[in-house]
Amino acid sequence: MLQVDNKTLSTWERIKDSDIYHSFIKSPTAIVSSTILFIIFFCSFFVELITPYNPFDPSSLSLMDAFTPPSWTEDGLAKFILGTDGQGRDMLSTILYGCRISLIVGFSAIIFSLILGVGLGLTAGFFGGKYEMIVMRLTDVQLTVPSILMALLVDGIARGLISREMHDEMAIYVLIFAIGISEWPQFARVSRAATLVEKNKDYVSASTIIGVSNIIIMFKHILPNILRPVLVIGTIGLALAILAESTLSFLGVGVPPTTPSLGTLIRLGNDFLFSGEWWITFFPAIFLVILAFSINLLGDWMRDTLNPKLKK
């Protein structure tokens, strides 16, 4: 009998033993950016537990507190660390609530485009022929339209189709669809290219010879093997999706001001910028920069670690 070695490793031991784990604890960028992201995610999703104020509860707001500057300035109040906006809402709480909306929209949009893009790319690469040609030309067409324009277009059509009362409720879904539909081509391209490589490998032939059906080969064998590159561009795509959401909200076609996202907050604060109340737009903007920057840094680190070609 050929003995490999006796102990079978547990999942945690496997992770601790992996190159990814080691590259992670050796990279300050990865640690810092993922710590920041963890704090942001945690604070946004448990915002009710963290902040004493609910900016969306009109009874708790007092117009007397409006335009309070940050606490360290001359007129600042200790209870509003980052100051308040024109309606007396605490900026920090509003930002965290807004960040939650931005993250939900960003994640949903990227998952939507991942499913669409990988589904089309995988099947196109696997089946080939006319179907592949149609899908790939479609991605080419999609890529010639700037994604903001595409999102504006979708939003415009949705406004035409959905009644005004319904619109505020539906806005977030329209936004997710609009961003998702403009991001899928890159996922389709990457997954098709990876599928073309994988489907010629012997393990796929072996499954075919055994008699496994195409659907199972695609999803059980090929899909897990192409996920690496897809997840890497997915991470970078997440930052893009959050920025796209903010841009659309800034332009006024995104989520309504009643449930503001980061972009909406920046737009609202923009009106006060020249009258001296800089903090109303500055803090949401800097928060957005930190969020997008951390995701990008983490994405870059993932790309460098998971890409075997860049390994030394």
Place this chain on the structure above:
Amino acid sequence: MTFLKINNLSVDYEMRKETVNAARNINIEINKGEILGLVGESGSGKSTVGNAIINLIDEPGKVSSGSVILGDINIHENSRSIVKYRGNKIGLIFQDPQTSLNPILTVGEQLIETIQAHLKLSKEEAKNKSINLLKEVGIKDAEARFDNYPHQFSGGMRQRVVISLALCCEPELLIADEPTTALDVSIQSQILELIKKLTKERNLAVILITHDMGVIAETADRVAVMKSGNLVEIGETKKILTNPQENYTKSLVSSVPPTNKKISRFVIVEKENSDKKKNNIKILNRWTKKEIIDQDLVQIKNLSKSFDDNFFTESSKNSVMAVNDVSFDIKEGESFGLVGESGSGKSTIAKMIVNLFKPTSGDIYFDNVCITKIKQRSELMKFRKQIQMIFQDPYSSLNGRLKVKDIVAEPIKLHNPSISNIDLNNYIYDLLESVELTQNSADRYPHEFSGGQRQRISIARALATQPRLLVCDEPTSALDVSIQAQILNLLKDLQEQLNLTILFISHDLPVVRQMCDRIGVLKDGKLCEVSNTEDLFLKPGHEYTRELLRLMPKIESIYN
């Protein structure tokens, strides 16, 4: 007089988990006019020693001790002085002629560039010198080919150009790292002849790094055997190959398939041979064993396959006939060998038999049913079950994301969906034990196994459907010779006890001789001859077969 002296050379690679000693206290001496073979299996450190001589060790490796003395100068004294010797006194030949030449420069430009980098010659003189060199390495019409690009040369010709590049600054030491591994047999022998000739004419000292004992036997004057970074044995080739002293060398020599006779099993020296009982194939009681009746299991009739890019061209003029009008039969229970060089169409035939490709014309009959014309999936499944395949590359033939037990379970569950979990697990364990793997392999992932072990997993998966025909496409050519011997033994045992019919595809004639009852020889998609193994080797009927037999490196040549 000793020309090159390697003293106590050690190379260490400091990895995250441990320090790997790629070479440990190596002492080698080489004289001028002599070819030293450096032989060992993959990971034995033979290339490391070659690279360490010219200090070309990649990070994180480093030469941790020892010295290399060329003539009477220690060339390792400082890391800058070694640059003077690289290419100048020491020439290098690498394995892959595809990648060792720059594809966007002509051969002439590369030669002139190299010559002018080391010698003070004018462009005209350099050109004359390079043309002479090309002539010397046997490139016909050298003046005209001087301006050709590397892709305009064939693989063997390209390797000749690489050799001329290595020679262009009159080196006294030549290091050839697997110079013929990427080449076909017929070209391999030409390149080896060339190296032998140059050694004599130019009075070179040559280090020939290879894994192939046949190449060593035919070329090297002395041989050094390496194993996991240590020098096991060094001495005259004849002495080492006929009368090895160390256990490792003995097992290495006995694993090499002899070219001149058929043996029943390979002798595995290192493994504990005593407790290895036969008849331990556990799946035997699950196997619905077919009695061998004297009939043809597979009949291949006028099979042809062409690959053409019908997107651009309507006519079939440009198409390549990968397989051209091939007919042969495989009897039930026999091992049929298909031999040919790269591009001869042997793998294409295998893929048509297992129904991965549809033939352009011709039919394949399996058990008297034409399987190339089956349309219905349920009909096809009956035959999928009976024909299984083992692939060449053990690294791409297993899905790295699945555990071994899931890999082996897939065919079982597919063809027997109602099997209970306990039964399934037992079946998987039996299969794994039949290919001599332990039960706890089942919960591991493929990357935890070596090449030979992966090939065993591959065999277990193929056996899971209880096939009658096993198509083996170069099953051992990616493996070391001692592992090859084990896998071949395993295949022989399985065939004997399970009454399997095997189609064995290989470019390696000695291996085919050990494995097969009958052999078909393919060349450029055409079948040259089919004959019984012994007849084929003793009195080959076809010109091409005679040529192949003459050129194959023979380890026995050392006895004469």
